[in-house]
Amino acid sequence: MRRYLARRLLLLVPVLAGVSIVIFMVLHLSPGDPVEIMLGSQATQEDRARLRGDLGLDQPLHVQYVRWLGHVVRGDLGRSLWMKRPVLAEVLGRFKATLILTGTALVLSTVVGIALGVASASRPHSVLDRTSTVASLFGASMPAFWLGIVLMVVFALHLGWLPASGMYAPYGGGDLRDLLAHLVLPAVTLAAASVTIVARLTRAAMLETLSQDYIRTARAKGVVERRVVLRHGLKNALIPIVTVIGVQAGYLLGGAVLTETVFAWPGVGTLMVQGILARDFPLVQGCVLVVALSFVLVNLAVDLLYAWLDPRIRYE
């Protein structure tokens, strides 16, 4: 087990290196020039050449990449071209906000998704099941920017129950209560699609499990239905559910970009959008590395969960 863990962690290195090369190439090959955007349209050729030299952008791509990598292995992600701030501090500062948002959305989609799925599966074709099917279809089809705005208009503008944007009130506030109030709308928006996916998958997995012979045996033995569903059914249906939740964690990290923009949530997503629009190479690379790293770690956690859930699974 320990060897397996060490091997998986070691594998992080080539994965992150690959991600960094891909993102480096994509950024540099996409049209648009950071110098152009930084200086504005009044700048002369001379200004542009000077700045390009100062930033090292006049070097061949592989030289730029190796230089960047050299800094990264020493724990220095460089300075943002545009904002002139150290990338690492900037990204980590924002990542906290993203973790709060995606973490909440993940918990929300897991709890609500599994509960809905189990309920539907235990009474297939009931009113609840049908309602949840329709709701799932709705949730999965609504883009975050639309759902977010609708929720904002209803709960912030018309009902006045919740703040419309940001992470804390601009003054006062700043405590947990304030944070939670600001978290509700973006977390629900972000979780909406995932809830439905988890619910649908849970329903399918549960239906399959509940039709197994041992479930019939359990019922025949007179085990209470609740115990049949939860202990005998759910626990054995969990493997595919955990897998999809792991995938959803990655999806939520990516989907946070849209939700954060709609709700002015100060996370990595909004930072990454700014960075991409400005062709701020070091900044975008920093953001992507952090997101990629967390995605890989979530996947590892899912793999480890399998072994815990199903004792037959062993890693050597």
Place this chain on the structure above:
Amino acid sequence: MIVTTARLAMLTLILALGVVAPAVAQPAGTLVVGLVAEPVNLDPAQVTDLNSNRVGRRIAETLVTFPEESTRIVPGLAESWVVSKDGRRYTFKLRKGVSFHDGTPLDAEAVKFSIDRQINPEHPFNKLGKYPFANFFFGNIKAVEVVDPLTVEFVLKEPRASFLAVLTAGAASIVSPTAVRKYGQDYALTPVGTGPFKYVSWERGQRVVLERNPSYWRFPLKLDRVIYRPIVEDQARLTELLTGALDLIVGTPPDYVGQLEANPKVTLLKQVGAHVWYLGINNQRKPFDDKRVRQALNYAVNKDAIVRDVLKGTGSLSVGPVLPKTWGADGGLKPYPYDPERARKLLTEAGYPGGFTTTLWVPESGSGMQSPVAMSTVIQSNLKAVGVNVSLQTMEWGAYLAKLRSKDQELFALSWMAGNEDPDMVMYPLLHSSQWTPNGPNRALYKNEKFDEILHQARLTTDEKKRADLYRQAQRILVDDPPWIFIDHEIQTAAHAKRVQGFKLHPSFDLRVETISLR
């Protein structure tokens, strides 16, 4: 099971609503402003975007500035100035007793430091910034000389009548040399100037906080603090204003203008800005090298409809690059009327009775671009009506700017914010032939020798009346030999809560919150 789940869900919901905090009461002296995007950098010498400028100008100030409602030049940190006969020396007398927020006195050395760090590659602080205006604004400066502690002289390489207008630019702000030396590269994050507000803090992605400068030289301030919040999504900004979480927002999208005007909780302000939105034409390419074709395109486009239906009134028709009703504008000129018949006739005369096919490049969005895609779509259909088949190519702003360097453009949508009303600051860069891209922003590759000569002459004299005459001639040339399809000047909008008093929009697109008091 189901019952339990439902109960649990109810309980969670009740708990969730229980934590929901009611809006905190607004502190009496704090103004909260909603910006369209986060400021990037608060070193005035490095700012190229509107949002950084709107915040940064509260902190650092310039030698000369604008009064409350126009962009005519008035004294700022300099209380008076003398221009030498040959127009090459500008001597400024600085205001006595003004200090930067860190206590450093404002003196001639500070002025020299603020400009020198941008233009002198040997300056110890030159490498710390990108200085986008080093050539465009200050390339003509030979030296900045300290005459005595309160007198500073700018020596120019050649006369430039618009030099005072140049010194109103954010990049010409005077910064505390002590602070730049102390913070180095981080000065951009901890700016120190002489302005009405002092920098307090900046939580990335959330807010920038400024605090009243108690010893501000111009007038005592009524606000204690200003908080700027970046909110990109229009609906979120609007909701925050209507629910009282924001006091003031700028850049209300045209579609919301009617809604805000009708809302009794807020006041909507409008003000035409020193800006021009134009549909650039590559003047060197066939068939656009024939001025009749360019005239025809101007007749073919229904500008009234664009302003009325797309911009919902947030634009004012343009006759050319110069803002109407300013000192250099020719009040006698009328915008090209919408006359498709005339357009067809001109195209026939030019040898294109059946029209032609061309491409229009449009950015999806961009600073000062208003509603580029919707506006261009109307233009496309207007041109189709006179036989010109336009295919629209939309691009992301960064990619668009890069593409415009290629000289492959045929038609392209673009805008320019001069920030002041001096005609030289918009006509010269956009239309003088020495400014052809990639060396300057003349992306229409316009060249008219008579026009070039007039602009050159107007730079040599500092007599405003003579300059105005010359610029009027130049504008008449542009109407006859149009470089672009003239569209509009943006009418900027802002909306504020009723408790905000004494706020006016400024034609320079600045956001002067220092005049505000809160009821």
